[in-house]
Amino acid sequence: MPLKADLDAIDWKILRELQNDGRMTNVELSSRVGISAPPCLRRVRRLEEIGIIRGYRALLNAPALGMDVVAFCLIGLHHQADNELKTFAERTRGWPIVRDAWMVSGESDFLLHCVASDLGTFQTFVIEELASAPNVDTVRTALTIRRVKDEGLVAFSAS
Amino acid sequence: MPLKADLDAIDWKILRELQNDGRMTNVELSSRVGISAPPCLRRVRRLEEIGIIRGYRALLNAPALGMDVVAFCLIGLHHQADNELKTFAERTRGWPIVRDAWMVSGESDFLLHCVASDLGTFQTFVIEELASAPNVDTVRTALTIRRVKDEGLVAFSAS
DNA sequence: GAAATCACGAAAGATTCTTGCGCGCGGGGA
DNA sequence: TCCCCGCGCGCAAGAATCTTTCGTGATTTC
Structure with a gap:
C-alpha cells in the first residue's frame, strides 16, 4: 500500500464517481470518465489492489x-x-x-x-x-x- | 420514507451484507442470504426506494x-x-x-x-x-x- | 371455505463483465 | 533521425450477471 500513488486525472474522476455512487456499473463509470469499459475496470481493480479504494459500503438510514x-x-x-x-x-x-x-x-x-x-x-x-x-x-x-x-x-x- | 418499515430476517441479512460490501453482485448477495436472485434484487430495490438504503459509497484511503x-x-x-x-x-x-x-x-x-x-x-x-x-x-x-x-x-x- | 394477495423461483432476453489481442502513442538508445 | 520497446487504450467475443415475465404455492382476508 504505497503512501503516494501516481494517479492521473481519469483516476481522480473514477474515485469521485465511486465515492458518490459505489454501485455504479462499470460501463456507466467508464462513460462518465471518458474511456471505454475495459481500461476503466482495470483502473478500478488497480485502485482497489493498491489500497486507494478500501472497500464499498451501503449507507443505511439509521x-x-x-x-x-x-x-x-x-x-x-x-x-x-x-x-x-x-x-x-x-x-x-x-x-x-x-x-x-x-x-x-x-x-x-x-x-x-x-x-x-x-x-x-x-x-x-x-x-x-x-x-x-x-x-x-x-x-x-x-x-x-x-x-x-x-x-x-x-x-x-x-x- | 416511512420511519418504521417492516423488515424480515432476510432484509436484515441483505443490509448487513451490503453494509460490508456495497459492490457485491446480486447473485452473490442472493446466495448469501439464502434466496434466488430475482426476489433478492426486488428486495434491494425496495430498500433503496423506501430510503432504508441511502446510497452506496467507495471508501477511500485518505x-x-x-x-x-x-x-x-x-x-x-x-x-x-x-x-x-x-x-x-x-x-x-x-x-x-x-x-x-x-x-x-x-x-x-x-x-x-x-x-x-x-x-x-x-x-x-x-x-x-x-x-x-x-x-x-x-x-x-x-x-x-x-x-x-x-x-x-x-x-x-x-x- | 373461496378468493385475493403476496413472494418465491424458473426461464429467457438484455445488459454487463471480463479476457485476449492488436493498435497507436511516447520515451530511450544506437 | 530512426528504431525498438513498453504502456495503455479500445475492439470483439464468451462468460457471467441483471432484469423482466410468468406460473406456483403459501398465507391472509372476507
Missing part, C-alpha cells in the same frame, strides 16, 4: 431502522501509555454501539461515534460500560440532532 | 491520496436561534475541508469531521475560516492519530 440515537463521545483516560491506549482501542471494538472510533490528540484521547436504538440504551451504555471501563477518566457526550452534511471522506476539486 | 490530516472540530455558537443554526449549517456545506457535519446538543452546537492535505492547511482553515465565521464562539479541535474502529453506521446481531 432512524428508519429503529436507531434513533446517534451520539459522539469524547473519552479522556487516566494513563496514556501505549499499551493503555491499545487496550482501550481494543475495548471499543467489542462494543456494538460504537460504530467508528478514533484515537485523537487534544483535550481527549478517543472519540467514539455511537448509534443506539433509544436514549435509555445509550445512557446505560455510557454509565455501565463506558464510564465504568478501566482507566476511563472523563466522558463527554454530544447527542446529535441531525446530520448537516454527509460527503465522502475525500474532497475533489471541480475539474 | 493518507494514500495525500490527505494526511483528519480532525474533528467542536463548535459553540454565540446564539442558537433556529435561523442561526441553519446559517451555520449552510456554511459548513460550502467548506470542502468539512466532510461530515452534525448539529449536536451538549457542550457544543456542531461537530465537524474535517480532512486536509496537511497541518498548515487545516490550521489556516480553523483560524481564518472557522473561528472567523460569524456567530462562532468556541472552536475545540481534536486531531486524529489513527482510526481504531470502522464499521458501518448500523450494528447487526450475530444471527
Whole structure:
C-alpha cells in the first residue's frame, strides 16, 4: 500500500464517481470518465489492489431502522501509555454501539461515534460500560440532532 | 420514507451484507442470504426506494491520496436561534475541508469531521475560516492519530 | 371455505463483465 | 533521425450477471 500513488486525472474522476455512487456499473463509470469499459475496470481493480479504494459500503438510514440515537463521545483516560491506549482501542471494538472510533490528540484521547436504538440504551451504555471501563477518566457526550452534511471522506476539486 | 418499515430476517441479512460490501453482485448477495436472485434484487430495490438504503459509497484511503490530516472540530455558537443554526449549517456545506457535519446538543452546537492535505492547511482553515465565521464562539479541535474502529453506521446481531 | 394477495423461483432476453489481442502513442538508445 | 520497446487504450467475443415475465404455492382476508 504505497503512501503516494501516481494517479492521473481519469483516476481522480473514477474515485469521485465511486465515492458518490459505489454501485455504479462499470460501463456507466467508464462513460462518465471518458474511456471505454475495459481500461476503466482495470483502473478500478488497480485502485482497489493498491489500497486507494478500501472497500464499498451501503449507507443505511439509521432512524428508519429503529436507531434513533446517534451520539459522539469524547473519552479522556487516566494513563496514556501505549499499551493503555491499545487496550482501550481494543475495548471499543467489542462494543456494538460504537460504530467508528478514533484515537485523537487534544483535550481527549478517543472519540467514539455511537448509534443506539433509544436514549435509555445509550445512557446505560455510557454509565455501565463506558464510564465504568478501566482507566476511563472523563466522558463527554454530544447527542446529535441531525446530520448537516454527509460527503465522502475525500474532497475533489471541480475539474 | 416511512420511519418504521417492516423488515424480515432476510432484509436484515441483505443490509448487513451490503453494509460490508456495497459492490457485491446480486447473485452473490442472493446466495448469501439464502434466496434466488430475482426476489433478492426486488428486495434491494425496495430498500433503496423506501430510503432504508441511502446510497452506496467507495471508501477511500485518505493518507494514500495525500490527505494526511483528519480532525474533528467542536463548535459553540454565540446564539442558537433556529435561523442561526441553519446559517451555520449552510456554511459548513460550502467548506470542502468539512466532510461530515452534525448539529449536536451538549457542550457544543456542531461537530465537524474535517480532512486536509496537511497541518498548515487545516490550521489556516480553523483560524481564518472557522473561528472567523460569524456567530462562532468556541472552536475545540481534536486531531486524529489513527482510526481504531470502522464499521458501518448500523450494528447487526450475530444471527 | 373461496378468493385475493403476496413472494418465491424458473426461464429467457438484455445488459454487463471480463479476457485476449492488436493498435497507436511516447520515451530511450544506437 | 530512426528504431525498438513498453504502456495503455479500445475492439470483439464468451462468460457471467441483471432484469423482466410468468406460473406456483403459501398465507391472509372476507
